[in-house]
Amino acid sequence: MPTDVVDHFIAAIERRDLExxxxxxxxxxxxxxxxxxxxxxxxxxxxxxxxxxAGFEEIVWTVTHQVSSGNLDQGVVMNERLDRFRAGDxxxxxxxxxxxxxxxxxxxxxxxxxxxxxxxxxxxxxx
Amino acid sequence: MPTDVVDHFIAAIERRDLExxxxxxxxxxxxxxxxxxxxxxxxxxxxxxxxxxAGFEEIVWTVTHQVSSGNLDQGVVMNERLDRFRAGDxxxxxxxxxxxxxxxxxxxxxxxxxxxxxxxxxxxxxx
Numbered sequence: 001m002p003t004d005v006v007d008h009f010i011a012a013i014e015r016r017d018l019e020x021x022x023x024x025x026x027x028x029x030x031x032x033x034x035x036x037x038x039x040x041x042x043x044x045x046x047x048x049x050x051x052x053x054a055g056f057e058e059i060v061w062t063v064t065h066q067v068s069s070g071n072l073d074q075g076v077v078m079n080e081r082l083d084r085f086r087a088g089d090x091x092x093x094x095x096x097x098x099x100x101x102x103x104x105x106x107x108x109x110x111x112x113x114x115x116x117x118x119x120x121x122x123x124x125x126x127x
Numbered sequence: 128m129p130t131d132v133v134d135h136f137i138a139a140i141e142r143r144d145l146e147x148x149x150x151x152x153x154x155x156x157x158x159x160x161x162x163x164x165x166x167x168x169x170x171x172x173x174x175x176x177x178x179x180x181a182g183f184e185e186i187v188w189t190v191t192h193q194v195s196s197g198n199l200d201q202g203v204v205m206n207e208r209l210d211r212f213r214a215g216d217x218x219x220x221x222x223x224x225x226x227x228x229x230x231x232x233x234x235x236x237x238x239x240x241x242x243x244x245x246x247x248x249x250x251x252x253x254x
Contacts, residue, residue, distance in 0.1 A: 034222050035245060067194045067195050067203050068196075069194045076194050077194070078194050078205035079205075080240075095161050097205070101192075113207075113223065113242075115162035115240075115244075116242050116244060117162075117243060117244060118162060118243075
């Protein structure tokens with residue numbers, strides 16, 4: 001199932017093991033935060049997610065729905081999530097709908113839909 | 128396939144046949160525009176979508192990915208879309224990820240994820 005790689009990816013994010021999470025992405029993975037812009041390549045994903053994740057002590061991504069087609073060789077996964085990040089006793093919470101295109105067991109495209117202001121306003125309040 | 132009812136619903140929206148589109152929703156359908164709020168019930172969906180759709184002469188929702196689980200009796204559909212609305216010679220374009228929960232052949236929950244500002248800024252420029 002193509003959901004397997006997405007489940008493993010999210011589990012690694014929740015462990016805050018970014019390096020292991022990155023192994024689930026293709027070298028040329030496109031990571032597109034739709035309202036904010038995209039980056040391409042595992043190194044660029046590391047540079048984007050690393051500093052953000054480092055600001056939090058706990059990460060919980062609750063998947064409320066997840067559906068897929070295809071297989072691990074060529075598949076599509078979409079999920080609805082509540083991505084939560086804790087710093088001290090406060091949680092940043094972001095409702096997200098994600099698209100993952102899987103090729104040969106790795107995520108080749110990861111595209112998240114969310115409200116930009118909802119993220120930025122919470123980030124500002126944490127700063 | 129639960130995608131059948133979503134496909135028919137979108138086709139009716141594209142024909143700007145809101146009344147027919149509404150027949151694909153349950154009486155108590157929840158319509159949740161995540162960054163803006165939700166309404167409940169077919170009448171509330173009509174009141175939300177009707178005035179908005181009336182402002183446009185052409186509607187095209189391009190589904191770029193669509194995946195599902197279950198069946199028409201109890202199913203989940205998610206899609207990635209570019210929702211386009213034309214007034215005169217200008218198009219309003221909104222990237223959207225949608226979740227549809229299908230029960231007994233009708234859509235019981237329709238939840239769209241998008242960037243609120245991206246919609247509002249375009250609407251303001253059309254006013």
